[in-house]
Amino acid sequence: MIKITSSLLALVLALSAHAASVDTLYPNISDPSVIENPPYDSMMHGSKHESRTGPSDGSYNYCSMPHPSVSYYKEPQPVANGTVNANLSALLYIQRHQKRTAYNLFPYGENEHYDCTDSEPFLYLGATNSSSPKPLPVYAATYVDDQNPLYETLTESTCQFPQLTVGGFLDGVQHGQELYELYGKKHHVIPSEPSAQTVWLRSSTASLTQGSAGGVLRGLWPHYNKPLPLHQQIDSIDSHEPPCDYNDALLSASQSTKVWEKHLEVTKTLRKELADMLFTNNSDWNSNFDHYNDNFQARLCNGYKLPCAQSGSDKCVTEEQARQVFVAGDWEYNYYWVDRENVTEAIQLTSGLYIKDMLKQLQDVESGKSTLKYMHHFMHDGDIGPLAGSLGIRSLRWPGMASNIAIELWKTENHETYVRALYSGSTLQSRHGDMEWMPFDKFVQLWSKYVPHDFVAQCAQS
Numbered sequence: 001m002i003k004i005t006s007s008l009l010a011l012v013l014a015l016s017a018h019a020a021s022v023d024t025l026y027p028n029i030s031d032p033s034v035i036e037n038p039p040y041d042s043m044m045h046g047s048k049h050e051s052r053t054g055p056s057d058g059s060y061n062y063c064s065m066p067h068p069s070v071s072y073y074k075e076p077q078p079v080a081n082g083t084v085n086a087n088l089s090a091l092l093y094i095q096r097h098q099k100r101t102a103y104n105l106f107p108y109g110e111n112e113h114y115d116c117t118d119s120e121p122f123l124y125l126g127a128t129n130s131s132s133p134k135p136l137p138v139y140a141a142t143y144v145d146d147q148n149p150l151y152e153t154l155t156e157s158t159c160q161f162p163q164l165t166v167g168g169f170l171d172g173v174q175h176g177q178e179l180y181e182l183y184g185k186k187h188h189v190i191p192s193e194p195s196a197q198t199v200w201l202r203s204s205t206a207s208l209t210q211g212s213a214g215g216v217l218r219g220l221w222p223h224y225n226k227p228l229p230l231h232q233q234i235d236s237i238d239s240h241e242p243p244c245d246y247n248d249a250l251l252s253a254s255q256s257t258k259v260w261e262k263h264l265e266v267t268k269t270l271r272k273e274l275a276d277m278l279f280t281n282n283s284d285w286n287s288n289f290d291h292y293n294d295n296f297q298a299r300l301c302n303g304y305k306l307p308c309a310q311s312g313s314d315k316c317v318t319e320e321q322a323r324q325v326f327v328a329g330d331w332e333y334n335y336y337w338v339d340r341e342n343v344t345e346a347i348q349l350t351s352g353l354y355i356k357d358m359l360k361q362l363q364d365v366e367s368g369k370s371t372l373k374y375m376h377h378f379m380h381d382g383d384i385g386p387l388a389g390s391l392g393i394r395s396l397r398w399p400g401m402a403s404n405i406a407i408e409l410w411k412t413e414n415h416e417t418y419v420r421a422l423y424s425g426s427t428l429q430s431r432h433g434d435m436e437w438m439p440f441d442k443f444v445q446l447w448s449k450y451v452p453h454d455f456v457a458q459c460a461q462s
């Protein structure tokens, strides 16, 4: 009796701890002044060779976002409580790449020495599809040449920016292992060996996402030793990030609204302090918080420190300033993909063609036209943001490293298909409906709202 009570109590505590941790994914950040008193601690931590020291509890962790994992995954409620008899039949999984170095370095140089001598990013160029000759595998070994005077501004770093770090690669392997435990061993949608009949992989054309794929797929299939196709579209017209003039116009319009002005107003002092210290007094660094976030995130996630003054004084960016930068970045993501005026059209023109690709793939799987069971896409925060928006996410912080969306198809004993959508490991809390268990047709109808009716004409509007 006592035993049952205490294990019940443990269960209740575990469940409520999970609920609380998931809340870190959904804080209310719609007001720009949230940076003054944020409802969560936005500080991020990471070390060079790993990100996580134990199983995730599902809470927001910028450097290594949670993903579906047996440690806290739950079957959809009607299946878990036995009201419905159904099995997982297919999975569409979209993730951001793992942690990396920065895109944005300070205009007058970096005072951090980024070391990538422990990673070997492989390059696969020029192979034919016949069995011989196969290319000799070569990798990029970025080195310092002391004769090059320009190296001084980069403190002799041995990374290409924004290359995946060794910690990002290792995190990818772990991510893959955990996905396999859940979706392979337990739910049988990831096969024990990849096959073209059941597995389909896609990435952007960035070496970052391809590097991530190399890590995650190794985690899934530790002993597989043949090459795998990673599908990509032609870079200049890739549906995951298509060129669209009117979309650029919508972005500018969103940055001249009252609420955007308030965002700039509440961050004015912060931006002045940072610009004075880092010599970042130009519009690239001051019109939004993208660059500061990117630069600070790359440092902290990979075991480096916050930057110090470019003048050589002993002043450095404080944790408090960094926290404000991270919350300001969260606010921007929420604004772009949840709150801004015309958000539906902005999502259509950013990710609508990509959503169309995915809807077609899901419909073919559902109807039996396609035999695929597992589709995995390696993409960017610029994809996860609008996609989460399209699924009606209630609130959105910056989609951190390896943040992910899982679209699960469940088939019932009556041959009906239901969808369950997860954001970073737990059921996506949506304003559009119940993402725990939704009839397939209803899901298709909801998501189709984000497919542009005429992309070319919409982009040509003025």
Ligand SMILES: *[C@@H]1O[C@H](CO)[C@@H](O)[C@H](O)[C@H]1NC(C)=O
Pocket: 028, 029, 030, 031
């Ligand atoms: C979020 O907070 C704002 C005030 O900052 C409030 O007006 C709004 O109702 C809140 N939204 C939700 C969904 O709680």
Ligand SMILES: *[C@@H]1O[C@H](CO)[C@@H](O)[C@H](O)[C@H]1NC(C)=O
Pocket: 077, 078, 081, 083
């Ligand atoms: C099972 O879960 C569903 C969905 O939350 C709910 O509607 C139903 O009442 C539950 N049934 C039982 C027997 O708990």
Ligand SMILES: *[C@@H]1O[C@H](CO)[C@@H](O)[C@H](O)[C@H]1NC(C)=O
Pocket: 129, 130, 131
């Ligand atoms: C190489 O590609 C060609 C053209 O698609 C195809 O006919 C051939 O079967 C491929 N060879 C191998 C070994 O895959």
Ligand SMILES: *[C@@H]1O[C@H](CO)[C@@H](O)[C@H](O)[C@H]1NC(C)=O
Pocket: 250, 253, 254, 257, 341, 342
């Ligand atoms: C929203 O779209 C309308 C036209 O449909 C336009 O007049 C307005 O300026 C846009 N506002 C923003 C912030 O995008």
Ligand SMILES: *[C@@H]1O[C@H](CO)[C@@H](O)[C@H](O)[C@H]1NC(C)=O
Pocket: 281, 282, 283
């Ligand atoms: C840099 O800062 C100074 C003083 O704060 C300001 O007058 C100037 O316009 C700024 N320059 C840019 C490019 O923002």
Ligand SMILES: *[C@@H]1O[C@H](CO)[C@@H](O)[C@H](O)[C@H]1NC(C)=O
Pocket: 085, 086, 087, 411, 412, 413
């Ligand atoms: C689910 O899979 C199990 C094991 O393959 C099978 O016995 C069961 O009939 C399946 N249930 C449904 C609803 O398809």
